[in-house]
Amino acid sequence: MSKTFTRIGKEIAIAIKEGGSSSPESNARLRSIIQNAKAVNMPKENIERAIKRATEKESESYKEMLFEGYAPHGIAILIETATDNNNRTVANIRSYFNKCNGTLSTSGSVEFLFEHKCYFKIQKTGIDLEELEFRLIDFGVEEVFEEQDCILIHAPFSEFGTIQSELEEQLVKILSSGFERIPQTIKTLNEEQTAEVNKLLQLIEEDDDIQNVFHNMQL
Structure with a gap:
């Protein structure tokens, strides 16, 4: 489960970087990833933490x-x-x-x-x-x-x-x-x-x- 949450966290970071928005309403890929996170019972606070981390200037950049x-x-x-x-x-x-x-x-x-x-x-x-x-x-x-x-x-x-x-x-x-x-x-x-x-x-x-x-x- 920890491995799955880590993978989703990276997907969130990439989606925000590519989509240019941390809002699920305006970022279709991010919206899809959040749906997947909920499907595997990823806690809401983990999702919110991953989104916040991805928007910080010092956040890791994944390729x-x-x-x-x-x-x-x-x-x-x-x-x-x-x-x-x-x-x-x-x-x-x-x-x-x-x-x-x-x-x-x-x-x-x-x-x-x-x-x-x-x-x-x-x-x-x-x-x-x-x-x-x-x-x-x-x-x-x-x-x-x-x-x-x-x-x-x-x-x-x-x-x-x-x-x-x-x-x-x-x-x-x-x-x-x-x-x-x-x-x-x-x-x-x-x-x-x-x-x-x-x-x-x-x-x-x-x-x-x-x-x-x-x-x-x-x-």
Whole structure:
């Protein structure tokens, strides 16, 4: 939970810097992050503290970077980071790949194997699924389906802002939203091979600079 709150705190800082506003009403990305923070039960005071810290002159400046590489047995890995020290992050990630017989690759060598998507989880109370899908299809939505406690919407990464605005205009309650990198093909490994890849994934995910990790190994 602490790791999740730290990740959200960085996202808040980046959203305020890029959006130029600490007000959720005028900063769509910040508004989305606050929704996600509430979805994982991040206390209100933690959210307010992160916003305040991000507006201070001495606040840390985070840079988003994408790393690409291959784990053992040809498993593709994409790593999203938010760092205030690029040299440290590069050195750490390279060391993880080296320790686990992986390869840190050059930009563009892995990213093309994944589809960049956005998603929205919305409250399903009083919503007709077919009608909602019909209304959203012109906004780039690719999938609308019902889960146990919500409705899930999938769309291309580039349509995030448009769909967010449309849902808010329709007064639909957004529970959480974000981005995913979905592998176009999945690789199945045996138990021993899976353990080798998981060793690398665990090292990466424990690093404080890591925001998200995506791979194409069958879980």
